[in-house]
Amino acid sequence: MFETIANVACTRCACVCDDVTLTIRDGRIDQIAPGCSLAEPWFAEQSRLCEELVSVDGQPASREAAIARAVDILRTAKSPLIYGLSRSSTPGQRAAIALADRLRAMIDTTASEGHAPSILALQQVGESTCSLGEVRNRADLVMYWGSNPAVSHPRHMSRYSVEPTGHQIPNGRSDRRLVVIDVKETETAAVADEFLPLREGGDLDAILALRAELQGQHLDVEATTGWSREQVSRLADHLKPCRYGIVFFGYGLVHQPNGHLLVEQLLRLVTELNAFTRFAARRMRVVGDVSGADSVLAWQTGYPFSVSFARGFPRYSPGEFSAGPALARHDVDAVILVGSERLETFPPAAQERLRNVPTILLDGPTATPDFEPTVRFTTATYGIHHRGTAYRMDEVPIPLAAPLANDLPTDADILRAIHAELGE
Ligand code: SF4
Missing domain, CATH: 3.40.50.740 (Rossmann fold)
Structure with missing residues (x-):
């Protein structure tokens, strides 16, 4: 005896995907679809214990x-x-x-214990932001900074940001450019169109160099970031002409000693990008x-x-x-x-x-x-x-x-x- 329940929301992570179909067999969750490496064990555990x-x-x-x-x-x-x-x-x-x-x-x-530095930053400088629905329907440039959603939010890219088709993104993945900035090559970096490895502690100089680039100035930050002047220019040249850009930032950026200042600078960069195009920023909330x-x-x-x-x-x-x-x-x-x-x-x-x-x-x-x-x-x-x-x-x-x-x-x-x- 089994039943299926469609459009259930999963709260295992902050994506809160509400398109999950559960198969319930003998009072227990037996299967979930679409599959998710975080959601499957979580649903199974929840149905095993209810004393x-x-x-x-x-x-x-x-x-x-x-x-x-x-x-x-x-x-x-x-x-x-x-x-x-x-x-x-x-x-x-x-x-x-x-x-x-x-x-x-x-x-x-x-x-x-999580995004407090980001909240302090946005209270200082504001936030150009959007819903995940806008990202899905409009974003042709998607950047993850200090975040590895392939592991931490397994359906983020498939449901909201990279793979889905949308009103302005008829061809899905092939209509989007995925850029990943991180200190190591993560599972997300492995599927990116462009991965820019960053030296530990190089975030501030990298953001300042991008901000300068938007003003037509060039900063030499290779020693602290590992990024050559050409790499900085090329990234800025991708950010400015996109139709709709989004940067998702995670604990890799936020959980540094000066995390609130790093996020503040990133939010300023996003605000300045809006002189060229529509650009937004979103925190990768976890729980x-x-x-x-x-x-x-x-x-x-x-x-x-x-x-x-x-x-x-x-x-x-x-x-x-x-x-x-x-x-x-x-x-x-x-x-x-x-x-x-x-x-x-x-x-x-x-x-x-x-x-x-x-x-x-x-x-x-x-x-x-x-x-x-x-x-x-x-x-x-x-x-x-x-x-x-x-x-x-x-x-x-x-x-x-x-x-x-x-x-x-x-x-x-x-x-x-x-x-x-x-x-x-
Ligand atoms: S990404 Fe996976 S764990 Fe997170 S809400 Fe969606 S289904 Fe649940």
Whole structure:
């Protein structure tokens, strides 16, 4: 006995492809189409485990007892933190923000471990941007800078950027030029029309040389970038006359000591290219609904991440109110984790602190954090067990179906229950 469900959205990565067909056999996801090396194991794992595990101090507990313990922890906490939100959905994110407001807590998303430098940059210089639909239909020049989507976002090139046909791109791949800039030859570089290997740390000079080239000036950056003057000129000569260009940039650019300045320069380059043609930039967001976490937090508080309600109103201070540094400084005495994504990227001192403060974890059945939370709730995975909304990497909201709907509570249910027990 099997059934097929079409047009399901996948939230394994921030592409949030919503054209997936699932074959469900005996209550489990048996096949997905089109194939994707990240999505296949993820869907299989989600359908294998759907037990509700609730624990307090490592011992099985009822949901009510766990909520009571969570409330006790939060009543005595002087500086709580709510962190995560990128595997959640709009209702869970709203409930988390309302609880942070009630607790006068710090609230932060996984963006502070991901594209925070890009967000700081675009707050400084703005962003010429577009939807992935525009890229699919119009872009004849596609550039990836410090990103390897062939591995990190396996269907990005086939669904949105390089291979599809579009209104202005009738012949698909053969109508587009793919340029890859990276410090090593990646799987994406291997299929590019032009791969420009860059020396480690050479990004700033490379971008400045391209900016100068647009003004008719030539900078000699070969020593720091490995790019000859002819290579810089040739790249500029490809960027200027394209009909519609897009640069997707990833952690290879962003996660450098001066990442926010590098992104700022790249965004300036893109703005200046608009004197010649239509050109846009997009961040390669990683986790399924990290764009939703930014969007809902910005909509509710005015700020996209690293927010504190300690004074009774939202304040924004990346670094000061970012989860990792705040934990490392012992500024936090209790933590609610809405998902356990990206905890491994915290600095060691923050990870150590996480093991020594009371923690309340809300996560899906397949989560395996490498520490024992004080209180643990198993919550439904949006897009598998429960309906919801996820924001794709271009901030387009995508409705999520519930192909394996079950009785697990959502993170919004648990957060609202804790909030109700605490009172206003
Ligand atoms: S590219 Fe990402 S969103 Fe699309 S199917 Fe693969 S894992 Fe899912």
